[in-house]
Amino acid sequence: MKVAVVGATGMVGEVMLKVLEERNFPVTELLLVASERSVGKKITFKGEEITVIGLADAVAAKPQIAIFSAGGDTSLEWAPKFAEAGTTVVDNSSAWRMDPTKKLIVPEINAGELTKDDKIIANPNCSTIQMVLALSKLHEAYKMKRIVVSTYQSVSGTGVKAVQQLENEIAGVEGEMAYPYPIGRNALPHCDVFMENGYTKEEMKLAKEPQKIFGDSSFAVTATAVRIPTSGGHSESVNVQFENDFDLAEVRQLISETPGVVLQDNTATNTYPMPILAHDKDEVFVGRLRRDESQPNTLNMWIVADNLRKGAATNTIQIAEYLVENNLV
Ligand SMILES: NC(=O)c1ccc[n+]([C@@H]2O[C@H](COP(=O)([O-])OP(=O)(O)OC[C@H]3O[C@@H](n4cnc5c(N)ncnc54)[C@H](OP(=O)(O)O)[C@@H]3O)[C@@H](O)[C@H]2O)c1
Numbered sequence: 001m002k003v004a005v006v007g008a009t010g011m012v013g014e015v016m017l018k019v020l021e022e023r024n025f026p027v028t029e030l031l032l033v034a035s036e037r038s039v040g041k042k043i044t045f046k047g048e049e050i051t052v053i054g055l056a057d058a059v060a061a062k063p064q065i066a067i068f069s070a071g072g073d074t075s076l077e078w079a080p081k082f083a084e085a086g087t088t089v090v091d092n093s094s095a096w097r098m099d100p101t102k103k104l105i106v107p108e109i110n111a112g113e114l115t116k117d118d119k120i121i122a123n124p125n126c127s128t129i130q131m132v133l134a135l136s137k138l139h140e141a142y143k144m145k146r147i148v149v150s151t152y153q154s155v156s157g158t159g160v161k162a163v164q165q166l167e168n169e170i171a172g173v174e175g176e177m178a179y180p181y182p183i184g185r186n187a188l189p190h191c192d193v194f195m196e197n198g199y200t201k202e203e204m205k206l207a208k209e210p211q212k213i214f215g216d217s218s219f220a221v222t223a224t225a226v227r228i229p230t231s232g233g234h235s236e237s238v239n240v241q242f243e244n245d246f247d248l249a250e251v252r253q254l255i256s257e258t259p260g261v262v263l264q265d266n267t268a269t270n271t272y273p274m275p276i277l278a279h280d281k282d283e284v285f286v287g288r289l290r291r292d293e294s295q296p297n298t299l300n301m302w303i304v305a306d307n308l309r310k311g312a313a314t315n316t317i318q319i320a321e322y323l324v325e326n327n328l329v
Contacts, residue, residue, distance in 0.1 A: 004063040007070030008032035015313040033058045083119035097122040107318040125205040126311025137254040142242035144219040152235040191225035233275025241298040273304035
């Protein structure tokens, strides 16, 4: 399997390489691709040094799969060129997610939708992935009506520049700003750009992507996305109202049975999910389960995952694994 990693020098790209190696993805030739700035750089994969190449050379090499995490503009311009050359693209940016001709995949939920004809496949937003996976069995059992979600997102979600900003602030040195304000000792109710309706693009991704993933537009989502000074791992406070009533013990059971989800919920031992516990893990962690006492059929929960893993690299590579295992590339 000839595989290209586009954006190999970035935060997600680096984790992609780690996950490909860990999961022993069947790579026979690996093409590492980045911007012209990085062409010629060397990156080590499985003990072998590989030279970074540009996008045109990567298309010409006709890989079977190209994993993209190089921003929306690169993806809009280059994913179709790879697809035309016969490559199947799995894209991490927001470029194709809401395109009705493209599938939006969380493998545990809807990989079954994929066919050989899907040449550009979208990976959902990191905050969406952890939320929908944690809710998937509960939706099946009780049918979601409305979700109110507030996120507490780490700086690694913005990329290398933002991680550097936080490190500079901690070290007390001046440097380039990824955010309009300091992020250390702060919380910014501002993830991605503001839109005409007053929401940020990140909030609208959380509001719109879940319905597409579940193939069900009968529930609604409203979101507030906040950037906090954690280096990695996104947390979410989720309030979900169901059509049908639930039993809390059964909710715990269903969450423990959800593939890729781990229940961490015991207030007696101060057990609950936290970014430091989710770091470098592929699972989504769920805790603080409690009935919303202000409204019927409503549950409060706390969901944490490593945004660079299940939120990006792991989910993308799981999609690629599904394509390979089912002879779809
Ligand atoms: N961080 C997250 O938690 C997360 C989660 C899900 C999805 N994503 C998405 O993944 C993508 C990358 O995010 P990131 O956090 O890894 O960002 P990043 O650390 O800034 O890395 C960006 C990568 O894209 C490459 N790139 C930029 N412009 C390019 C161009 N014109 N042509 C080719 N390559 C180009 C960069 O190459 P150079 O090094 O040569 O500049 C670098 O490899 C974004 O679309 C982001 O929305 C991120």
